[in-house]
Amino acid sequence: xxxxxxxxxxxxxxxxxxxxxxxxxxxxxxxxxxxxxxxxxxxxxxxxxxxxxxxxxxxxxxxxxxxxxxxxxxxxxxxxxxxxxxxxxxxxxxxxxxxxxxxxxx
Numbered sequence: 001x002x003x004x005x006x007x008x009x010x011x012x013x014x015x016x017x018x019x020x021x022x023x024x025x026x027x028x029x030x031x032x033x034x035x036x037x038x039x040x041x042x043x044x045x046x047x048x049x050x051x052x053x054x055x056x057x058x059x060x061x062x063x064x065x066x067x068x069x070x071x072x073x074x075x076x077x078x079x080x081x082x083x084x085x086x087x088x089x090x091x092x093x094x095x096x097x098x099x100x101x102x103x104x105x106x
Contacts, residue, residue, distance in 0.1 A: 001037065001097040004056045004064060006075055008088030015043070015050035018084050022054065030056065035063020049086045061094065068092070 010018045022041060030036045035058050042053040058064050064072045073091045082088070 002058045002061055002064065003095045003097055004058060005093045005095065006054045006089055007052065008054075008077075008081075009046065009049040009051050009086045010084050011086055012045075012049050014084035015052075018050075018052065018081065019043075021081060021084075030067060033063065033066045035059035035066070057097065064094070 008018075019041060022039075027039055030039065037057040037059060039054065039056045042055070044051050061072060068074060068076055072094070075088065075090050075092050077085075077088055
């Protein structure tokens with residue numbers, strides 16, 4: 001399993017619109033791809049905007065190619081999202097998931 005990390009800083013006034021874009025456009029499109037497992041949106045306010053870390057989980061590097069293309073490290077940032085951002089990573093980072101730990105209520 002592979003975790004794909006991408007970071008961007010949105011204009012404060014565009015932060016909620018970015019989340020809506022992920023929920024309405026990006027995540028439904030990813031859900032249709034073989035090998036996509038899940039996604040998380042992490043958010044924090046910083047002095048010059050709203051920082052996001054988007055983590056998607058995939059079955060394999062090969063499954064990421066269906067989303068990202070031949071250069072799987074290249075970030076996929078539509079023009080609409082670029083306009084919402086102050087800065088963003090041009091490359092995504094990939095990590096092999098070594099272990100998942102889930103703690104159940106006792």
